[in-house]
Amino acid sequence: MTQTHRIWSLAQRVIDKAGADGAMVATAESCTGGMITAALTDVPGSSAVVDRGFVTYSNEAKTEMLAVSPALISWFGAVSADVARAMAQGAVLNSRADVAVSVTGIAGPDGGTAEKPVGLVWFGLAKADGYARVERRVFSIGSRDYVRTKAVETGLQLLLSGLAV
Numbered sequence: 001m002t003q004t005h006r007i008w009s010l011a012q013r014v015i016d017k018a019g020a021d022g023a024m025v026a027t028a029e030s031c032t033g034g035m036i037t038a039a040l041t042d043v044p045g046s047s048a049v050v051d052r053g054f055v056t057y058s059n060e061a062k063t064e065m066l067a068v069s070p071a072l073i074s075w076f077g078a079v080s081a082d083v084a085r086a087m088a089q090g091a092v093l094n095s096r097a098d099v100a101v102s103v104t105g106i107a108g109p110d111g112g113t114a115e116k117p118v119g120l121v122w123f124g125l126a127k128a129d130g131y132a133r134v135e136r137r138v139f140s141i142g143s144r145d146y147v148r149t150k151a152v153e154t155g156l157q158l159l160l161s162g163l164a165v
Contacts, residue, residue: 018049026097066090088124
């Protein structure tokens with residue numbers, strides 16, 4: 001199965017599960033720049049379950065659109081567990097979504113440090129009932145496109161798991 005087909009298949013599963021549950025979904029994306037939302041809306045019938053996607057590439061957008069605290073960003077950095085959690089929670093609070101996924105990372109090829117290497121991506125999942133969790137991945141082998149594609153795939157998997165909880 002090709003990567004494109006795997007992503008489309010995951011997006012289809014998210015749409016089907018959300019539809020069966022009567023759930024709405026939202027995304028809060030930084031390094032993927034809306035690619036998760038695009039994958040979801042490629043699926044026919046997605047308009048019944050996708051409420052909105054926030055592309056919050058800059059720190060200011062994270063603060064303005066998702067109410068992520070500037071102090072949180074300053075203290076932990078935009079690519080952190082705390083910011084990923086706050087982004088997902090902000091997406092739920094600023095939408096009609098029952099569940100939201102967030103992604104923030106360093107896609108490269110520049111911008112990495114020893115503590116936060118290129119390929120580091122943090123994911124957040126939040127639900128309207130207050131449930132929230134984060135996951136960390138490092139996609140260290142590959143290009144910027146590879147990191148972003150793997151982040152989309154992981155984000156969709158996380159969203160699907162959030163619908164199952």
